[in-house]
Amino acid sequence: MECKVIKIGGALIEDGELQNRLCRKFASMSSPFVIVHGGGTFAGQLSERLGIPRKMIDGRRVTDRETLEVTVMVYSGWINKTLVARLQALGVNACGLSGCDLNLVQADRREGRDIDWGYVGDVRQVNMGALELLLQAGVIPVVAPITHDGKGVLLNSNADGIAAAVAETLGRCYDVELIYCFDKKGVLADVGNEDSVISCLTPSLYEEYKGNGVIHSGMIPKLDNAFKSVHNGVRVVRLIHPDDLDQPNAGTRIILEK
Numbered sequence: 001m002e003c004k005v006i007k008i009g010g011a012l013i014e015d016g017e018l019q020n021r022l023c024r025k026f027a028s029m030s031s032p033f034v035i036v037h038g039g040g041t042f043a044g045q046l047s048e049r050l051g052i053p054r055k056m057i058d059g060r061r062v063t064d065r066e067t068l069e070v071t072v073m074v075y076s077g078w079i080n081k082t083l084v085a086r087l088q089a090l091g092v093n094a095c096g097l098s099g100c101d102l103n104l105v106q107a108d109r110r111e112g113r114d115i116d117w118g119y120v121g122d123v124r125q126v127n128m129g130a131l132e133l134l135l136q137a138g139v140i141p142v143v144a145p146i147t148h149d150g151k152g153v154l155l156n157s158n159a160d161g162i163a164a165a166v167a168e169t170l171g172r173c174y175d176v177e178l179i180y181c182f183d184k185k186g187v188l189a190d191v192g193n194e195d196s197v198i199s200c201l202t203p204s205l206y207e208e209y210k211g212n213g214v215i216h217s218g219m220i221p222k223l224d225n226a227f228k229s230v231h232n233g234v235r236v237v238r239l240i241h242p243d244d245l246d247q248p249n250a251g252t253r254i255i256l257e258k
């Protein structure tokens with residue numbers, strides 16, 4: 001049986017009109033799917049409004065206790081529930097969850113030799129039984145990037161990593177396609193030119209584009225996760241723009257060899 005895991009990124013969370021278009025695409029999909037969403041800039045904006053300073057170490061954002069509180073409120077609250085409400089309005093029986101709900105995603109608190117990452121977690125396991133239960137009941141899980149350590153502590157996890165782990169887990173029973181939806185038409189050979197989509201990305205091309213700076217910033221952890229998922233047996237992994245969600249060959253496909 002086919003199943004799609006669709007990660008939607010920060011920019012799509014912030015653009016209400018784009019999100020409405022995306023939800024209409026979701027409403028027209030026939031096979032079961034799981035949505036994993038990122039956080040966008042809302043958490044940073046709320047922290048600012050609350051007067052909570054941004055904690056950075058070596059240019060990296062650290063999730064301290066206060067930041068975790070805001071992150072949980074924003075990711076599994078406002079963003080998750082807004083998305084679920086929009087889907088419900090279109091007749092999609094969506095259910096918003098974070099990693100602690102139904103023990104969906106457990107994570108290990110990240111240990112840094114030099115950096116205390118705070119409440120940041122790397123995914124340890126995904127609860128296949130919980131996902132199956134929901135999918136078999138015709139429910140569309142909408143997963144926020146909040147996980148837990150199994151000992152009562154909530155953690156902030158990378159949504160791209162959660163999507164990859166969910167796809168790999170579902171891949172044991174379903175024919176899974178993992179789709180990273182983001183604000184560009186795919187991985188671009190020239191970031192300023194939407195006509196420069198790389199249709200197939202191999203590990204060697206990836207290394208080349210990373211080396212010359214064509215692929216940078218948030219695209220690197222996303223592609224690391226994408227390649228890991230293909231290695232771990234996910235049949236199809238693609239990076240596309242949400243407007244192309246119903247186009248089977250749009251965007252960039254991750255492949256191991258040409």
Ligand SMILES: Nc1ncnc2c1ncn2[C@@H]1O[C@H](COP(=O)(O)OP(=O)(O)OP(=O)(O)O)[C@@H](O)[C@H]1O
Pocket residue numbers: 008009010011012037038039040159160181182183184186187188189190191214215216217218219222
């Ligand atoms: N070669 C490239 N092609 C396309 N985008 C690139 C490339 N290199 C870097 N990027 C950047 O990567 C961004 C996508 O990564 P980002 O981390 O913002 O992901 P997201 O999924 O939209 O958000 P989030 O991390 O909040 O879930 C693009 O908006 C673009 O600016």
